[in-house]
Amino acid sequence: MSQPLIEEHIARTATGDREAFGRLYSLTSAKLFGVALRVLNxxxxxxxxxxxxxxxVWRNADRYRANGLSPMTWLITIARNAAIDRLRRRREGQAELDAAEVVPDPAPGPEAHAVAGSERERLAGCFGELERDKAEAVRRAYLGGETYAELAAAMDVPLNTMRTWLRRSLLKLRECLDR
Structure with a gap:
């Protein structure tokens, strides 16, 4: 692998000569692969x-200037720097994965979903013990966000009656859930 021959192929590659680029690859790829492999393992x-x-190399061959230094030094420097950059990205990616392992996922896990499903079933059973209109009032007030006044008007009962229905219904639900 002669220095003048490699310099010639780099110079011809700078002009877009694909054949020279192919020869440059044939002459140097094994050495450059070894450099990258040593860094990355x-x-x-x-x-x-x-x-x-x-x-x-294809894009930047025109930046190489024959100045008495080995063209292999230029190529090895490119390979070594690219391998080090890859190694850094790998480490940063691992650091992000490690950080993700340290930070707990705020979403409920399978156990929480199972408990919530069980609680939902219990709550549905307790709603079944309420009178239909009172259960509907509780759902609309606490799940639908309707005000006491809106419910009283919609169900055609006095406001104080609606407050009493909701208070008593919530007490019955609590008793049912405590069993």
Missing amino acids: DRAEAEEVLQEVFVK
Whole structure:
């Protein structure tokens, strides 16, 4: 792998020469893959990084200037930096996963859903023990958000009667649920 030959392929790649790019790949990919693999210690990720490296080389070949330094140094630097960037992203992603494990999920779990379902069934049973119009008034007041005055008007009873119905119905529901 001669330095002048690699420099020539980089220069021709800068002009869009696909054949030179293919030769550059053939000459250097094994070495660059080894660099990425050493940093990442993961073959699949190293292969992805190698692909990223050659995309960068294709796009930035015009930035390489023959200045007596090895063209392999330039290529290895690109590969090493790409692998380190990948490693950092992996670590950041793991840190986010670790943080997600530390922060509890506020949503109810399966046990809470089972308990809630059981409580819902008990509550429905207790509503069944109330008179139909009083159960309806409780539902509309506490689940539907209607005011006492709206309920009294809708059910054609005095306001104080509605208050009494609701208070007594809630007491009966509590007694039923305490059993």
